Amino acid sequence: MPENDLDTYCAANEQRHVDELIEFLRIPSISADPAHAADVRRNAEYLAEAARKAGFHHAEIIETAGHPAVYAERLVDPKLPTALIYGHHDVQPVDPLNEWRTSPFEPEVRDGNLYGRGAVDDKGQVWMHLKAVESVLAVRGELPLNLKLIVEGEEESGSVHFEEIVDAEQARLRADILVVSDTSIVAPGIPSLCTGLRGLAGVQVQVQGPALDLHSGRFGGDVANPIASLAEILASLHDPVTRRVRVPGFYDDVREPSADERALFASVPFDVDEFRAEAGDVPATIGEAGWTDRERLWARPTLEFNGIWGGYSGPGQKTIIPATAGAKITCRLVPNQDPQHIAELVRDAVLAAAPIGVTVTANAVGGGRPVVTSIDHPAVQAASRAMESVFGITPALTREGGSIPPVESFARVMGLQAVLVGLGLPDDQIHAPNEKFTLDMYFKGIRVLGRLWDELAVALRTS
Ligand SMILES: [Zn+2]
Numbered sequence: 422m423p424e425n426d427l428d429t430y431c432a433a434n435e436q437r438h439v440d441e442l443i444e445f446l447r448i449p450s451i452s453a454d455p456a457h458a459a460d461v462r463r464n465a466e467y468l469a470e471a472a473r474k475a476g477f478h479h480a481e482i483i484e485t486a487g488h489p490a491v492y493a494e495r496l497v498d499p500k501l502p503t504a505l506i507y508g509h510h511d512v513q514p515v516d517p518l519n520e521w522r523t524s525p526f527e528p529e530v531r532d533g534n535l536y537g538r539g540a541v542d543d544k545g546q547v548w549m550h551l552k553a554v555e556s557v558l559a560v561r562g563e564l565p566l567n568l569k570l571i572v573e574g575e576e577e578s579g580s581v582h583f584e585e586i587v588d589a590e591q592a593r594l595r596a597d598i599l600v601v602s603d604t605s606i607v608a609p610g611i612p613s614l615c616t617g618l619r620g621l622a623g624v625q626v627q628v629q630g631p632a633l634d635l636h637s638g639r640f641g642g643d644v645a646n647p648i649a650s651l652a653e654i655l656a657s658l659h660d661p662v663t664r665r666v667r668v669p670g671f672y673d674d675v676r677e678p679s680a681d682e683r684a685l686f687a688s689v690p691f692d693v694d695e696f697r698a699e700a701g702d703v704p705a706t707i708g709e710a711g712w713t714d715r716e717r718l719w720a721r722p723t724l725e726f727n728g729i730w731g732g733y734s735g736p737g738q739k740t741i742i743p744a745t746a747g748a749k750i751t752c753r754l755v756p757n758q759d760p761q762h763i764a765e766l767v768r769d770a771v772l773a774a775a776p777i778g779v780t781v782t783a784n785a786v787g788g789g790r791p792v793v794t795s796i797d798h799p800a801v802q803a804a805s806r807a808m809e810s811v812f813g814i815t816p817a818l819t820r821e822g823g824s825i826p827p828v829e830s831f832a833r834v835m836g837l838q839a840v841l842v843g844l845g846l847p848d849d850q851i852h853a854p855n856e857k858f859t860l861d862m863y864f865k866g867i868r869v870l871g872r873l874w875d876e877l878a879v880a881l882r883t884s
Pocket residue numbers: 509542543576603
């Protein structure tokens with residue numbers, strides 16, 4: 422079958438593919454709002470039915486203590502490789518509603534973009550997968566590999582029950598590769614594949630001074646001030662010149678990016694002024710010495726102060742030595758840092774920096790592990806070829822500074838590596854009013870995924 426039959430089919434069915442997605446987007450599957458619980462369920466049932474129609478042999482609802490997920494599979498031949506697709510069918514809340522040009526659940530096409538809540542995050546990208554399956558089956562009659570699909574209903578609410586699903590369904594979810602379409606490419610003309618996400622670890626610090634707030638005239642000068650003590654501790658955690666994290670052992674397990682990886686990072690355009698504007702017009706970028714802005718975001722760990730409290734902050738003066746002060750700290754982690762270990766190192770550094778005159782306590786909280794799929798992994802290469810064949814350009818290999826907890830769960834619980842083939846654009850307004858999916862990306866995405874199955878079938882063939 423000539424390669425362009427798939428393109429011909431996709432082109433002939435574009436309008437229907439849009440119309441169907443619009444129907445799916447009409448269901449207000451807001452997982453954070455209990456008033457929409459029935460809608461999330463209806464959405465799951467709608468999706469399961471759509472998966473069957475697209476060609477999955479089996480599709481069912483997986484119940485959780487929260488919102489339901491959908492599982493579907495088309496098992497072609499046990500000798501063929503298996504890919505597992507992950508996505509989510511729930512969406513973010515829509516407020517502020519008055520900033521939407523058209524109603525979030527009455528999707529509308531304007532200027533080549535489909536506007537509506539969930540258009541790209543992630544209902545549109547899940548639908549893209551269904552349409553890719555439909556298209557390949559229509560043109561070829563069968564998939565070149567086994568395909569499984571798991572679509573959760575709580576991603577926008579923290580994926581609270583998802584790991585239970587991964588745990589309980591390990592046997593059924595087993596696959597050779599995880600494919601996730603819930604990210605963006607760099608720009609319309611610069612396709613990209615995300616190969617890494619940072620992990621997370623946290624520490625909460627509490628500084629206790631006197632049992633109660635003291636008069637600063639009667640006691641000031643002889644009693645330690647918890648705010649000053651906290652400031653000393655926090656200031657000790659970064660080197661003021663190199664901006665490196667000054668926690669003993671913090672960098673010991675960091676796997677530094679290779680020269681190849683650094684060259685790849687550098688090949689992805691980065692406009693520092695645009696970045697500063699996105700960051701809310703910060704006057705300058707700043708971070709660990711010796712690394713580029715992009716490397717600091719993608720491949721270097723950080724230690725951030727997320728909140729700080731203590732004393733009086735109301736109007737006027739209040740002349741006290743406060744009884745307590747505290748702070749929340751989180752670290753973004755890179756391979757091969759272990760969240761629990763790093764949290765404990767930071768806790769120990771906090772305790773070691775405690776000045777006399779106060780009692781310092783610190784709780785270490787591990788979080789998600791960093792996940793990185795090697796740029797040499799055959800599935801990354803396969804996805805790269807699939808993308809290149811549609812865009813005509815080799816995609817950039819990127820990472821993201823944040824995390825996708827389900828991807829981390831699959832990696833930790835099942836040892837499953839992921840390729841992140843997302844077709845969003847940076848200006849898609851996800852989580853914000855006027856979310857959109859650029860139709861050109863939607864159509865290209867269907868074709869990319871159709872080719873991805875061919876590429877993966879070859880790249881992951883075991884014999
Ligand atoms: Zn999403």
